[in-house]
Amino acid sequence: MKDDFANAEESLDPKDWEEIRDLGRKMVDEMIEHLRTVRERPVWRPLPEATATRLREPLPRNPSTASGVYEAFKRDILPYPTGNIHPRFWGWVMGNGTVTGMFSDMLAAGINLNQGGLAHAGSLVESEVISWCKEMLGFPTTGSGLLVSGGSMANLIGLAVARNARAGFDVRTEGLCGSPGGIRYYASSEVHSSVQKAVELLGLGCKALRLAPVTAEYTIDLPRLREMIHEDREHGLLPLCVIGCAGTVNTGATDPLDALADLCVEERIWFHVDGAFGALAALSPGLRHITKGMERADSLAFDMHKWMYLPYAVGCTLVRDAEVHRRAFALTPDYLEHTTRGIGGSEVWFSDYGIELSRGFRALKVWMALKEYGVETFGRLIQQNVEQARYLEKLVRATPELQLLAPVPLNIVCFRYAGTLSDEQAIDALNKELLLRLHEGGVAAPSYTVLHGKYALRVANTNHRSRKEDFEVLIREILRLGRVLEAWPATSASP
Numbered sequence: 354m355k356d357d358f359a360n361a362e363e364s365l366d367p368k369d370w371e372e373i374r375d376l377g378r379k380m381v382d383e384m385i386e387h388l389r390t391v392r393e394r395p396v397w398r399p400l401p402e403a404t405a406t407r408l409r410e411p412l413p414r415n416p417s418t419a420s421g422v423y424e425a426f427k428r429d430i431l432p433y434p435t436g437n438i439h440p441r442f443w444g445w446v447m448g449n450g451t452v453t454g455m456f457s458d459m460l461a462a463g464i465n466l467n468q469g470g471l472a473h474a475g476s477l478v479e480s481e482v483i484s485w486c487k488e489m490l491g492f493p494t495t496g497s498g499l500l501v502s503g504g505s506m507a508n509l510i511g512l513a514v515a516r517n518a519r520a521g522f523d524v525r526t527e528g529l530c531g532s533p534g535g536i537r538y539y540a541s542s543e544v545h546s547s548v549q550k551a552v553e554l555l556g557l558g559c560k561a562l563r564l565a566p567v568t569a570e571y572t573i574d575l576p577r578l579r580e581m582i583h584e585d586r587e588h589g590l591l592p593l594c595v596i597g598c599a600g601t602v603n604t605g606a607t608d609p610l611d612a613l614a615d616l617c618v619e620e621r622i623w624f625h626v627d628g629a630f631g632a633l634a635a636l637s638p639g640l641r642h643i644t645k646g647m648e649r650a651d652s653l654a655f656d657m658h659k660w661m662y663l664p665y666a667v668g669c670t671l672v673r674d675a676e677v678h679r680r681a682f683a684l685t686p687d688y689l690e691h692t693t694r695g696i697g698g699s700e701v702w703f704s705d706y707g708i709e710l711s712r713g714f715r716a717l718k719v720w721m722a723l724k725e726y727g728v729e730t731f732g733r734l735i736q737q738n739v740e741q742a743r744y745l746e747k748l749v750r751a752t753p754e755l756q757l758l759a760p761v762p763l764n765i766v767c768f769r770y771a772g773t774l775s776d777e778q779a780i781d782a783l784n785k786e787l788l789l790r791l792h793e794g795g796v797a798a799p800s801y802t803v804l805h806g807k808y809a810l811r812v813a814n815t816n817h818r819s820r821k822e823d824f825e826v827l828i829r830e831i832l833r834l835g836r837v838l839e840a841w842p843a844t845s846a847s848p
């Protein structure tokens with residue numbers, strides 16, 4: 354037999370293992386250096402036109418070298434990040450990643466496990482991580498869980514289980530055509546947009562999500578919520594689920610979760626908690642009282658890529674009743690039959706608890722981080738972020754040109770520059786321009802929101818690299834820009 358055939362067979366493995374080993378070492382070295390020196394670079398910078406052009410090249414048809422591709426990464430991608438790994442990034446709600454989290458992702462990609470089911474160590478690791486999450490957040494050990502891509506997916510899973518468990522008919526067989534009356538979900542007007550997306554995706558339509566007003570503390574108006582539930586019942590609708598917020602995205606407010614749990618028991622309604630970042634406050638003994646009642650939820654959604662600082666993308670849903678969770682998703686065709694021995698012999702098939710069949714090994718970075726740091730370290734860092742937010746609040750209150758726009762119950766501070774201005778429109782315009790200049794100057798990166806019609810600079814601190822003096826830098830820069838803009842309003846030519 355001729356050898357030509359064997360020689361002609363291709364694989365994606367390197368032809369020269371020593372060369373790839375050198376390249377890998379260089380990547381590790383340079384990424385570690387990149388993280389070590391992150392503080393020395395601007396938080397963010399705009400993408401140059403030449404880079405943007407290079408990132409629109411046609412489909413590559415022929416190979417180049419791995420080292421050449423890495424050089425393109427360093428030239429066109431590495432210098433233009435979101436900024437969230439920087440110590441002065443406090444926009445939206447973003448984690449910063451960790452050095453060993455980067456390694457975890459490399460190891461996970463290296464062994465490339467499929468976490469859909471099957472008997473391998475990764476299944477046990479994910480089960481163990483879910484058990485640890487239950488313990489961390491005070492959830493019953495009999496509950497089930499699933500690691501997902503983030504809070505949006507975690508909310509979707511929880512709200513889907515709720516729908517199927519409480520609709521009163523077999524949603525999986527009948528679809529929503531089987532519904533005798535309209536299903537209703539409830540949350541406060543501060544609930545995250547991912548909840549509305551989930552309700553829409555569940556086929557209920559966004560009208561099915563009724564939003565109760567909030568108090569001056571941005572927490573749900575409980576008496577009004579109760580009235581809404583009763584009104585809907587009288588109109589023949591089915592109040593099915595209440596979503597409580599542990600840490601709202603605008604101001605970090607937490608609904609009275611214990612009282613919501615009581616209400617849900619009385620009214621026989623599913624209780625879901627969106628604790629994307631706020632749930633993790635429970636890791637700090639000094640903050641745990643804030644989330645009290647969260648552990649009574651029927652389903653709980655939270656993120657590890659926000660306030661556990663891990664690299665994207667990892668979140669989690671916990672469900673109190675494991676069987677109800679399984680019934681919402683399990684589907685076992687012949688080719689996925691769960692065996693008792695061999696590779697198909699896994700005790701738990703994660704594909705029975707969510708939408709995805711093939712799933713990545715995101716559990717590894719959570720497992721490694723909890724083992725490396727221990728949960729108490731996370732509790733201390735979370736506490737530190739809250740203390741830094743309180744420090745920023747103090748700085749804002751002590752600065753006459755600045756106005757605090759919301760209470761600071763957790764790690765989010767909303768404020769604005771007003772200076773000597775009194776016209777609301779002028780203040781809004783100034784702060785919008787001020788924020789853009791902050792971003793473009795690369796010194797610090799808060800984000801924005803609107804509270805009672807007022808445009809707010811919003812600092813959401815889930816940053817394990819921030820130090821107290823970073824918030825002083827922020828205030829100094831805001832005052833500098835504010836004074837410049839007050840003298841030369843944004844609408845006229847820039848100074």
Ligand SMILES: *Cc1c(COP(=O)(O)O)cnc(C)c1O
Pocket residue numbers: 446502503504505506545547600601602627628629630656668
């Ligand atoms: C970020 C966030 C979400 C969505 O989570 P992702 O991980 O971004 O999908 C949901 N709820 C709240 C309160 C959040 O802050």
